[in-house]
Amino acid sequence: xxxxxxxxxxxYFFIHDQEIPAVDGVDLTINKxxxxxxxxxxxxxxxxxxxSIMGLIxxxxxxxxxxxxxxxxxxxxxxxxxxxxxxxxxxxxxxxSMIYQDPITSLHPMLKVGDQVAEVLQIHKKMGKKQAKRxxxxxxxxxxxxxxxxxxxxxxxKFSGGMRQRIMIAMAMISNPKLLIADEPTTALDVTIQAEIxxxxxxxxxxxxxxxxxxxxxxxxxxxxxxxxxxxxxxxxMEEADAKELFKHPKNPYTQGLMECIxxxxxxxxxxxxxxxxxxxxxxxFPKGCRFSTRCPKVMDRCREELxxxxxxxxxxxxxxxxx
Amino acid sequence: MEIIRVENLHKKFTLKSKIxxxxxxxxxxxxxxxxxxxxxxxxxxxxxxxxxxxxxxxLLLRLxxxxxxxxxxxxxxxxxxxxxxxxxxxxxxxxxxxNPYAVLDYKMTIEDILTQPLHIHKIVHPLEYSKEVExxxxxxxxxxxxxxKFPHEFSGGQRQRIGIARALSTKPKFVVCDEPVxxxxxxxxxxxxNLLKELQEEFHLSYLFIAHGLNVIKHVSDQVAVMYLGKIVxxxxxxxxxxRPKHPYTIALMSASPIPDPEAxxxxxxxxxxxxxxLEIPSGCSFHNRCxxxxxxxxxxxxxxxxxxxxxxxxxxxxxxxSHGSSA
Numbered sequence: 001x002x003x004x005x006x007x008x009x010x011x012y013f014f015i016h017d018q019e020i021p022a023v024d025g026v027d028l029t030i031n032k033x034x035x036x037x038x039x040x041x042x043x044x045x046x047x048x049x050x051x052s053i054m055g056l057i058x059x060x061x062x063x064x065x066x067x068x069x070x071x072x073x074x075x076x077x078x079x080x081x082x083x084x085x086x087x088x089x090x091x092x093x094x095x096x097s098m099i100y101q102d103p104i105t106s107l108h109p110m111l112k113v114g115d116q117v118a119e120v121l122q123i124h125k126k127m128g129k130k131q132a133k134r135x136x137x138x139x140x141x142x143x144x145x146x147x148x149x150x151x152x153x154x155x156x157x158k159f160s161g162g163m164r165q166r167i168m169i170a171m172a173m174i175s176n177p178k179l180l181i182a183d184e185p186t187t188a189l190d191v192t193i194q195a196e197i198x199x200x201x202x203x204x205x206x207x208x209x210x211x212x213x214x215x216x217x218x219x220x221x222x223x224x225x226x227x228x229x230x231x232x233x234x235x236x237x238m239e240e241a242d243a244k245e246l247f248k249h250p251k252n253p254y255t256q257g258l259m260e261c262i263x264x265x266x267x268x269x270x271x272x273x274x275x276x277x278x279x280x281x282x283x284x285x286f287p288k289g290c291r292f293s294t295r296c297p298k299v300m301d302r303c304r305e306e307l308x309x310x311x312x313x314x315x316x317x318x319x320x321x322x323x324x
Numbered sequence: 325m326e327i328i329r330v331e332n333l334h335k336k337f338t339l340k341s342k343i344x345x346x347x348x349x350x351x352x353x354x355x356x357x358x359x360x361x362x363x364x365x366x367x368x369x370x371x372x373x374x375x376x377x378x379x380x381x382x383l384l385l386r387l388x389x390x391x392x393x394x395x396x397x398x399x400x401x402x403x404x405x406x407x408x409x410x411x412x413x414x415x416x417x418x419x420x421x422x423n424p425y426a427v428l429d430y431k432m433t434i435e436d437i438l439t440q441p442l443h444i445h446k447i448v449h450p451l452e453y454s455k456e457v458e459x460x461x462x463x464x465x466x467x468x469x470x471x472x473k474f475p476h477e478f479s480g481g482q483r484q485r486i487g488i489a490r491a492l493s494t495k496p497k498f499v500v501c502d503e504p505v506x507x508x509x510x511x512x513x514x515x516x517x518n519l520l521k522e523l524q525e526e527f528h529l530s531y532l533f534i535a536h537g538l539n540v541i542k543h544v545s546d547q548v549a550v551m552y553l554g555k556i557v558x559x560x561x562x563x564x565x566x567x568r569p570k571h572p573y574t575i576a577l578m579s580a581s582p583i584p585d586p587e588a589x590x591x592x593x594x595x596x597x598x599x600x601x602x603l604e605i606p607s608g609c610s611f612h613n614r615c616x617x618x619x620x621x622x623x624x625x626x627x628x629x630x631x632x633x634x635x636x637x638x639x640x641x642x643x644x645x646x647s648h649g650s651s652a
Contacts, residue, residue, distance in 0.1 A: 041509040041510055041511060042509055160598045160599075162598050163598070190372035190373055190536065190599065191372070191536065191537075191538070191577060191580045191581055191582075192372065192576055192577060192580045192595050192599075193372075193598060194580065194582070195579075195580035195582075195592060196594070196595075198582075199592075217509075217510055218510075218582065219510075219584035220581070220582025220583055220584045221582050222584070223582065223583060223584045223585055223586045223588070224582050224583075224586075224590075226586075243586045244586050244587060247584065247585055247586055247587075257511065258510060258511060259584065261510070261511060261513070261514035262510065262513075262514070262539070262584060263513075263514065263517065263539045263540055263542065263543040264539055264583065264584065265538050265539045265542055265566070265578065265581050265583065266583065266588075272518055272521075273514040273517055273518050273543065274514065275514045275515045275518060276511040276512075276514075276515075279479040279480075279481050279482065279509075279512060280479065280509055280511065280512075282479075295511075
């Protein structure tokens with residue numbers, strides 16, 4: 001069952017009289033309870049997509065076009081772009097919650113962590129302070145904070161990076177959201193901590209039956225977590241498929257290049273790494289045709305002139321490329 | 325031939341209170357590190373944040389003053405040399421930094437940035453400067469048209485190429501690469517890794533390659549040293565470390581590294597807790613409070629780094645180590 005549908009989303013930024021098409025016609029569907037990974041490099045528009053869903057785009061950014069449909073249940077569907085700020089506040093942090101890369105900037109430095117987690121319930125579930133605090137402590141236990149009763153009364157600075165991310169997860173999950181958006185949730189963490197946080201995210205998602213939109217640049221993280229993957233490049237989705245299918249049969253030359261150019265812990269170290277030529281274009285001068293045409297090893301004349309459509313070549317596998 | 329050897333390197337930082345500057349704590353960031361690197365070879369130094377790997381790199385370049393220990397460059401002890409004298413040696417030891425945005429002076433053209441070290445270290449005659457700049461740009465894969473541009477006109481990957489050209493301008497023997505690809509886009513990382521490897525072959529450079537990503541370390545290193553809280557816990561040939569890791573920390577680190585394949589088999593070793601603060605390093609083996617295979621002895625006795633030939637490990641689990649351990 002569909003939970004969230006993003007249709008033809010265009011979010012542009014206007015800086016110094018220049019138009020920057022950060023997200024340029026993105027279609028994205030997230031089903032109930034599913035983990036969808038949005039993978040891309042810096043400037044691909046993956047974070048702007050998530051901010052657009054959360055209604056957090058502010059000047060100089062503007063959502064130009066599109067629909068973001070949130071299916072609350074079988075009967076009710078909301079277009080999040082048509083909602084007032086007040087209505088959105090009732091959804092944000094409640095039915096759709098979000099965790100970010102850097103937990104320290106998302107936690108209030110002067111408030112006890114237990115109160116910060118409890119506040120979600122007080123605001124969204126109209127719960128009394130005492131009861132909210134009790135539930136917050138329970139939640140902190142579930143995300144793996146030991147001595148949660150005592151530690152709930154400490155400030156964020158007393159916690160390490162991994163623990164802070166656990167607190168963020170507690171805060172995001174306590175409202176029992178239908179969708180959790182995780183924007184680079186482990187990029188700032190060490191690998192041993194990363195593994196633990198990914199395990200926790202997966203567990204919490206399953207227990208609460210929440211869908212997860214995972215935004216990352218790390219193919220390793222995608223392989224560990226995702227059911228379905230969307231590959232973004234320069235504001236466009238280049239390929240979309242089931243995780244297993246995508247890693248086995250990547251179709252778009254960009255996806256293929258990404259898979260081949262990453263050094264792997266389990267391959268032969270003497271071989272020279274495959275590379276993708278060139279650099280990610282600056283958002284003010286994206287190429288005219290296919291966005292990857294300036295770097296693509298299989299580029300044809302047509303690619304430089306026209307933009308290919310995202311087409312379904314096999315059930316569930318969509319590619320934006322003239323080769324197919 | 326040995327290019328660089330480090331013996332018993334220590335670095336302690338004293339923390340002071342904000343107003344009266346009363347010492348409040350001691351951070352033992354690097355705690356007795358030994359290694360050597362041969363000509364044309366790479367030692368990969370891997371560890372999590374707070375393990376002291378970057379501090380080690382900085383100590384070699386004298387960007388930080390070691391508290392204790394010796395550094396030998398081609399057999400010559402350079403640890404006692406005064407800072408002024410050390411400048412002469414610095415042309416033999418160079419560094420490639422993580423963040424190429426911060427390294428390059430934004431008000432200087434690329435030509436100026438690359439000419440400066442040529443001038444300071446008198447690498448070539450002033451009349452040859454422009455030819456040398458062209459050569460440097462060529463070897464890192466930039467065109468000579470780029471010489472009049474400013475750093476902001478380049479992308480991250482190109483800036484890292486300029487950083488590498490700058491490091492190579494003094495014709496160094498030894499280069500410390502401190503996380504050279506971690507700030508770059510995924511699709512650009514492999515270009516820089518390949519470039520560093522090509523340059524190593526061409527100029528017989530030796531690298532100390534510092535990174536937290538095991539996949540990158542495996543790809544560039546001949547030898548690997550794993551650091552944890554200021555100490556090397558295991559080191560050896562890259563194949564030995566990756567095929568038969570013995571230290572529980574190395575094993576955990578490997579099992580935690582994500583593999584880009586959804587169908588890969590994963591046997592995760594779970595670690596308890598998180599890396600302790602360097603202010604409160606646990607007694608005995610500093611890994612004991614997270615180790616899944618902890619024994620009683622680990623709390624009391626610091627295991628020594630022992631082994632045969634190139635391979636060394638510091639763990640009581642490895643046979644015969646316990647009897648050699650010293651009291652902490």
